[in-house]
Amino acid sequence: MVTIQSLHLGSEQGVRIDVLRSDLIHPVISGNKWYKLRFYLEDAISKGYSEIASFGGAYSNHIVATACACQQHQLNSIGFIRGDQTEQLSTTLQSAQFYGMQLQFVSRTDYKNKKGIIENNSSQARYWIPEGGYGYLGAKGAATLLEKVTLKDYTHLIAAIGSGTMVAGLLNASLPHQQVLGISSQKNNDSLEVEVKMLVTSENQERFVYIPDYHFGGFAKHPPELLNFMNQFWIKESVPTDIVYTGKVFYAVSDLLDKSYFKPSDRVLVIHSGGLQGNLSLAKNSLLF
Numbered sequence: 027m028v029t030i031q032s033l034h035l036g037s038e039q040g041v042r043i044d045v046l047r048s049d050l051i052h053p054v055i056s057g058n059k060w061y062k063l064r065f066y067l068e069d070a071i072s073k074g075y076s077e078i079a080s081f082g083g084a085y086s087n088h089i090v091a092t093a094c095a096c097q098q099h100q101l102n103s104i105g106f107i108r109g110d111q112t113e114q115l116s117t118t119l120q121s122a123q124f125y126g127m128q129l130q131f132v133s134r135t136d137y138k139n140k141k142g143i144i145e146n147n148s149s150q151a152r153y154w155i156p157e158g159g160y161g162y163l164g165a166k167g168a169a170t171l172l173e174k175v176t177l178k179d180y181t182h183l184i185a186a187i188g189s190g191t192m193v194a195g196l197l198n199a200s201l202p203h204q205q206v207l208g209i210s211s212q213k214n215n216d217s218l219e220v221e222v223k224m225l226v227t228s229e230n231q232e233r234f235v236y237i238p239d240y241h242f243g244g245f246a247k248h249p250p251e252l253l254n255f256m257n258q259f260w261i262k263e264s265v266p267t268d269i270v271y272t273g274k275v276f277y278a279v280s281d282l283l284d285k286s287y288f289k290p291s292d293r294v295l296v297i298h299s300g301g302l303q304g305n306l307s308l309a310k311n312s313l314l315f
């Protein structure tokens with residue numbers, strides 16, 4: 027079941043903008059995370075593993091989604107969390123714990139060495155999913171976001187880039203007449219473009235447009251200008267967005283329209299990849315939704 031919503035945004039320029047509302051599929055495993063996890067879980071279960079391990083920071087949507095999906099599949103889960111344990115767990119980690127995930131905190135230095143963590147914590151029952159679900163199976167799952175969409179109607183697909191897994195999947199599923207725009211959530215991380223391409227077949231790589239200009243100061247940074255845009259967007263379109271990824275994506279779409287990036291005949295599909303739980307870290311009343 028997918029919901030596609032047409033926006034008012036773009037009507038001034040004659041550009042039709044649709045949103046794939048994957049944020050609506052599940053309140054916790056929202057958006058792209060369920061899609062990115064599906065083939066990893068299938069693989070783990072078919073090979074007889076009983077426990078899933080993965081990595082993430084204290085605000086990682088991937089960690090909560092993994093915890094929740096594992097509980098649904100009756101798998102144990104363990105999260106290796108970047109940084110020392112704080113007295114008060116983030117709301118994200120509290121949710122992960124609520125879904126039965128065991129949390130293991132790893133210093134920032136040790137966290138950089140994922141191979142070392144895997145070597146020191148391996149067990150026969152444990153299946154490892156890379157950070158952010160990055161990898162071939164993650165991209166393959168992300169491509170299924172588009173399964174029920176009448177894809178040929180669109181000239182452009184637009185989505186956020188975290189690890190790059192989702193955009194890689196979209197590229198692999200996209201059609202020869204389409205461009206896939208990836209809006210980076212991070213500042214000055216040019217290796218992202220390469221990481222996306224590593225998961226994409228060569229003929230599909232050419233249609234990738236990497237857009238690094240809308241990070242708003244860096245990963246998870248959310249200056250008042252962004253929050254204000256998100257509130258205005260909610261008022262005009264009734265679409266809630268998150269501070270890390272989708273707020274920046276819709277801001278980018280709006281700004282690209284202002285800069286006449288799109289032609290009047292273009293039809294644009296924006297992937298709303300979920301992530302709304304990330305807004306729980308904001309002060310109350312920052313957002314209207």
Ligand SMILES: *Cc1c(COP(=O)(O)O)cnc(C)c1O
Binds near residue numbers: 059062088299300301
């Ligand atoms: C994780 C996440 C992304 C980034 O996806 P990648 O596949 O890691 O690039 C984008 N949007 C939301 C809402 C997310 O939670």
